[in-house]
Amino acid sequence: MQIRRHICPLCEAGCGLLSEVDTDDVVSTRGNPDHVSSRGHICPKALALRELHADPDRVRTPLIRSADGRLEPVSWDEAFAAIDARLTAVLDRYGPDSVALYLGNPVAHDFATTLYSSATMRALGSRNIYSANTVDAMPKFVACQLMFGGMYTVPLPDLDRCSYVLILGANPLVSNGSLLTAPGMRARLRALQRRGGRLIVVDPNRSQTAREADEHYPIRPGADALLLLALVHALFSENSVNLGRLGPHVRGLETIEELARDFSPEVVAPHCDIPAADIRRLARELAAAPTAAVYGRTGTCTQRFGTVTSWLIEVLNVLTGNLDRPGGAMFARPAADLRAMTAQRGVAFGRWHSRVRSAPETLGELPLACLAEEIDTPGDGQVKALITVAGNPARSAPNSARLTAAFGQLELMISMDLYRNETTRHAHVLLPAPSPLTKPHYDLFFHHFAIRNTATYAPPVLPPAPDVRPEWQILLRLIGTVTRQGATADLAAIDDLVAESLARTLGADSQAGGLRGPERLLDLLLRAGPYGDTEPLTLARVRAHPDGVDFGPLRPQLPGLLNTPSGQIELAPQPLVDDIAELRIRLLSPPRDTMVLIGRRHLRSNNSWMHNLPTLAKGPERCTLLVNPADAARLRLGTRARVASHAGVVDAAVEVTDAVRPGVVSLPHGWGHDEPDMNLGIAARRPGVNSNVLADGIELDPLSGTAVLNGIPVQLAASPEESSL
Numbered sequence: 001m002q003i004r005r006h007i008c009p010l011c012e013a014g015c016g017l018l019s020e021v022d023t024d025d026v027v028s029t030r031g032n033p034d035h036v037s038s039r040g041h042i043c044p045k046a047l048a049l050r051e052l053h054a055d056p057d058r059v060r061t062p063l064i065r066s067a068d069g070r071l072e073p074v075s076w077d078e079a080f081a082a083i084d085a086r087l088t089a090v091l092d093r094y095g096p097d098s099v100a101l102y103l104g105n106p107v108a109h110d111f112a113t114t115l116y117s118s119a120t121m122r123a124l125g126s127r128n129i130y131s132a133n134t135v136d137a138m139p140k141f142v143a144c145q146l147m148f149g150g151m152y153t154v155p156l157p158d159l160d161r162c163s164y165v166l167i168l169g170a171n172p173l174v175s176n177g178s179l180l181t182a183p184g185m186r187a188r189l190r191a192l193q194r195r196g197g198r199l200i201v202v203d204p205n206r207s208q209t210a211r212e213a214d215e216h217y218p219i220r221p222g223a224d225a226l227l228l229l230a231l232v233h234a235l236f237s238e239n240s241v242n243l244g245r246l247g248p249h250v251r252g253l254e255t256i257e258e259l260a261r262d263f264s265p266e267v268v269a270p271h272c273d274i275p276a277a278d279i280r281r282l283a284r285e286l287a288a289a290p291t292a293a294v295y296g297r298t299g300t301c302t303q304r305f306g307t308v309t310s311w312l313i314e315v316l317n318v319l320t321g322n323l324d325r326p327g328g329a330m331f332a333r334p335a336a337d338l339r340a341m342t343a344q345r346g347v348a349f350g351r352w353h354s355r356v357r358s359a360p361e362t363l364g365e366l367p368l369a370c371l372a373e374e375i376d377t378p379g380d381g382q383v384k385a386l387i388t389v390a391g392n393p394a395r396s397a398p399n400s401a402r403l404t405a406a407f408g409q410l411e412l413m414i415s416m417d418l419y420r421n422e423t424t425r426h427a428h429v430l431l432p433a434p435s436p437l438t439k440p441h442y443d444l445f446f447h448h449f450a451i452r453n454t455a456t457y458a459p460p461v462l463p464p465a466p467d468v469r470p471e472w473q474i475l476l477r478l479i480g481t482v483t484r485q486g487a488t489a490d491l492a493a494i495d496d497l498v499a500e501s502l503a504r505t506l507g508a509d510s511q512a513g514g515l516r517g518p519e520r521l522l523d524l525l526l527r528a529g530p531y532g533d534t535e536p537l538t539l540a541r542v543r544a545h546p547d548g549v550d551f552g553p554l555r556p557q558l559p560g561l562l563n564t565p566s567g568q569i570e571l572a573p574q575p576l577v578d579d580i581a582e583l584r585i586r587l588l589s590p591p592r593d594t595m596v597l598i599g600r601r602h603l604r605s606n607n608s609w610m611h612n613l614p615t616l617a618k619g620p621e622r623c624t625l626l627v628n629p630a631d632a633a634r635l636r637l638g639t640r641a642r643v644a645s646h647a648g649v650v651d652a653a654v655e656v657t658d659a660v661r662p663g664v665v666s667l668p669h670g671w672g673h674d675e676p677d678m679n680l681g682i683a684a685r686r687p688g689v690n691s692n693v694l695a696d697g698i699e700l701d702p703l704s705g706t707a708v709l710n711g712i713p714v715q716l717a718a719s720p721e722e723s724s725l
Contacts, residue, residue, distance in 0.1 A: 005032060005546045006458040007441045008046040009109045010606055013176035013183040014443040015041050016456065016547065019050075024462055026050040026437065036454045036548030038183035043176060044604050048613040049437060053462065057612055057679045058418050059432040061467060071420070071430060071677075076469060077487070080477050083429055084487035086412045090385045091482065098384040099482075100128035100371065104391025105136070105607055111444035112518035116475040117389060118341070119498045123479040127352050127366070128383055134368045135396055136298060137179060138704040139306035141363060142349070146573035147314055149563030151363055152339050152448045154179055155314055155329035157293035158554055159188045159451055162327045163197040164289035166282070168224050168313070169299025169710075171207040174603045178297040181443070181450035186212065198289075200282065202227065202274075203299060204598055205626070205666055206659040218661040221596050222711035223272035224296065225305040225583055227279065228312035229263035230272075234283035235319050236260060242287070244321030249559045252572030256315060259572070259580050263587070271587060273661075286320050291327025293317060299598065302710045305583055307703035311576045318571060323558070330554035331561055334447035335455040335537060336525035339563075340506055349575075349703075355381045359705055367705030368397050369697035375406035385412040387478070389471070390433065394422040395608045395670055395690055398697030398707040399647055404675075416474055419612065420679040422672065422690075431474055438464040442522055442542075455526075456548035457539060472518050492516075499524065513538060575703055595631070597643065597694060597712040598660075599669045608670035611683035623688025624655035626666040631716070632656045640719035643667070645712055648693035651719050665716060667691040669709070 001022050008015045016035020020027040029049060031042035052058075062079035063071040074082075090098055101124060107113045121129055133141065141151035157165055159182055170178060172185045182188055189199055189212055201213040202224070210216040219227060235241050236257045243250055265276035286292050294316045300309040314323070322328030350360035356373040359366060366374075371393065374383045386407070394404050407413060407426035415427035424430050441458045443450075464470070473491060476498075480489030496510070499520050503510035506528040513523040523539040531537040531551055542549055564570050604616040611617055625641055632654065635641075641654045643665065652667060660666050672690025673683040692709070699708045 001027070004461045006461045007443065007456060008049065009436045009441055010045040010049070010610070011043075011176045012178060012181050012446050012449070013038065013041070013043070014181060014446055014456075015043070015046060015183045017042070017046055019461055021461060026053065026461065032547065034547040036456060036550045037450065037452055041184035041187070044616060045606065045610060048610065048615040051613040051615055052418075053435040053437045055612060057681055058435070059420055059430060060465070061432060063420075063427075063430040065428045071427070079429055079431060080487040083414055083478070084481045086428070087385060087414070087481050088484070090412055094384050096125040097127050097381050099124060099126050100130060100374065100383045100386045101126060102368075102371070102386065102388045102391045102393055103131040104389065104393075104396070105132040106390040106609065108445040110439065110471065111442045111522055112439070112470065112472040113389065113475070114444055115518055115521045116472040116498065119501070120475045120478055124482050127361070128374060129365050130368045130371050130393075131365055132368070132391065132396055133365060134362070134705045135302065135398070135707050135709060137301060138362060138365075138706045139301040139310040139701055140179060140297075142307050142704045143310040143314060143576070145348075145363065146576060147311065147564075147570050148561070150339050151342075153331060153561060153563070154449060155317055155323060155331060156180055156449060156451055156554070157295045158291070158327050158330045159192060161553070162192060162291050162293050163195070164285060164292035165189075165192065165197070166200045166202070166286065166292070166294045167209065168202040168294070168296035168309075169301075170295060170297035171203070171209045171601060173208040173212065174601050175297070179449045180295065180297070181446045198285070204661050204664045205600060207600070217274050217278070220271065220273045221598050221664060222303045222305070224300050224303070225309045225312060226263065226268045226587060227272045227274060228309060228316060229260050230265045230268040230279045231283045231286070231316060232256060232312065232319065233260040233263050234265055234280045235287060237264070238280070238284065240283065240287035241319045242321040243318065244325065246318065246321075246323060246558060246569065249562070249568050250318060250571050251566060251568045252570060255572035255577060256319075259577060262584065268587070286316065291325065292320060292322050293329040295329075299710055301706060302599070302708065304699060304701055304708050305579065306701040306706050308576055308579050308583060311573070315571060318569060324556045326553070326556070331557050332448050332450050332554060333453050333530055333551070333557065334450070335453070335529045335531050335542070335549070335551065336442070336444055336447065336522060337529055338444065338448065340525065340528050341502065355379070359700065362705045365705070367700055367707065368393060369399070369700060369705070369707040371397060372399060372403040372406045372697070376402070376409055384410065386410055386414070388413070388415045388417070388423060390417060392421050392423045392608045395672060395692065398692055398695035398709060400690055400692040401648055416471060420677070421608065422675050422678065425675065425677045432468055434464055434468045434470055435462070437461040439470065440519070444522065444525075452553055453551035454548050455542050455551070457542045458546070513540070515539065579703060592713065594713045595663055595665060595716050597645070597691070597714045598664060598666050598710045599691060600626075600666050602668060605668065605670065611671070611673060612680045614682060617682050617686070621653055621686055623653070623668055623671040623686070625652040626655050626657050626660045627716070628660050628662045628664070629656050629658055630662045631665070635716055635718065637716070637718050638722040640722055642717050642719050643694060644715045645694040645696070647696035650689040650691070650693055652689045665714065
């Protein structure tokens, strides 16, 4: 029996784990009390890692669709030969834009896939790049790109030193933080309250985090930007604006004051259902708190004014003097910084547009809401082939029924995944991804959002299966195909080219560490990072500390971190200022008296990925429709209800609760495991319903291309089966 130190890769917290290993089997797993950031914290997802590794439903061999339509097992050589022949034919006939690439959320949890996906995108040269960002985090990235000059330059609430936190549209007790890597969130928030601090939550749902709060405001869905502008108005009207030391580095203060002039708390209150007196008090408390931070996430992003809302959150942090201040909203300083790969002044938006609706590109991606129409609409530039990497857009994309139908029109679909799920069941070639326990781990992406600067590398817990290839090698094979090197391309030579390209960008030596593969790329980023004052920080040095390296708490970094063309904080970027005109129109319109749908998450779920594991699937049903008792009584609902939008209809189990405000219903996303030809035995027993059937994908936040997934108008009625009884 051996004890292996490793890191949970299933959510953003990145908790340190200790697993007992007997030969090639994990016997038990517990939290690592010595881990540099999690200090023993653990959640149920980590306990399910061994079940994920052993799950008999996982794909373990390449599968190719046969002439009779079934996915049949083949060898790796046969799979790569088929990919090379068919993908090359599509590229030769239609060009690179005929091939779309979709990257799912798990890509961000694997440093190797993150790095080699970037290389694959460059080699493919297609404009049809899609990811989970445009149904999740893109508004935050756009706002930060415009304000600070970097999509990864995201302010984080310095929770361990903060005395006042205002949270909007986020439930970190369930998400374990989102763009906020802070293991043990409940303990951190309770510690804030014990030291006299206050936690305020604004959310239409009285979430688990809201239940811990000192105050909870059940805002009208979609009104967050109005509330934030009213808070800005109150700060100016009561002379409470204080930029602190950042004053000389801020542009646009007068513009912000002018924009907020029409959005007084008294005008806004009826539209967000928060009393004007409370809005003014919240503004005073933010301004007077010794240290404070405003934080918002998915609920604030997946609405029509998601980017404006994300921007105004940071505007409040600036106006109260809390940006880049200990205990306020600060910036991480990751040891391996992805900004070194993408640093550029200016804004990368609208450099190309989607073919069908002419939606602009944002930070290198097109909106996921456009993918179905790019496949099923004939004409020059039509998408003929799709590559999905660790993604399930049949559940994460809006209007997912149309996207699912569009998959049937593809000449080629290549998927790399752990499971045959709602998306990958349509693949012509399905390639198995390895178990997370057989891969090394470094939180490359999430260290950019950590509330303490650390670095931890974990080698594989278990040896890799002999018949499974790591994702990065599969991506190298794809690079070989799209660059016309064939199915038997020299992967080592391609890997050298990837490393040399990164080394040139970083001004480094690609051979300095004597490493190969993803470890070489990570070593290059560490050497180029900020912690090599006396000698370079290398992967070898990080590996020498299996519990992690602690570089200390967050420290002020402005103005040095700014990468805007002006070199200053752009408090009023023009694209955001322009969108206020539309918000003003919405403000003048009377609130709609209709039911609206919002989403939610659960601790034992991670989008659509964790529903086939016994430890996480047991217990009460989680894909339920939360309905306020007043609405349930008015509509005479029983145990099930029919939820309809102009995009689709679902029949869901009803959970009556006063946690949601009247007029609001809530469904979790990522469910609907009732499709044929899948291999998800446990998930299929309680499939739930796919909430994205109800999202049409037509209305987007125009600045980020993010689909509106919250505040969807719906009609609610008793299920026909029950109403006929």
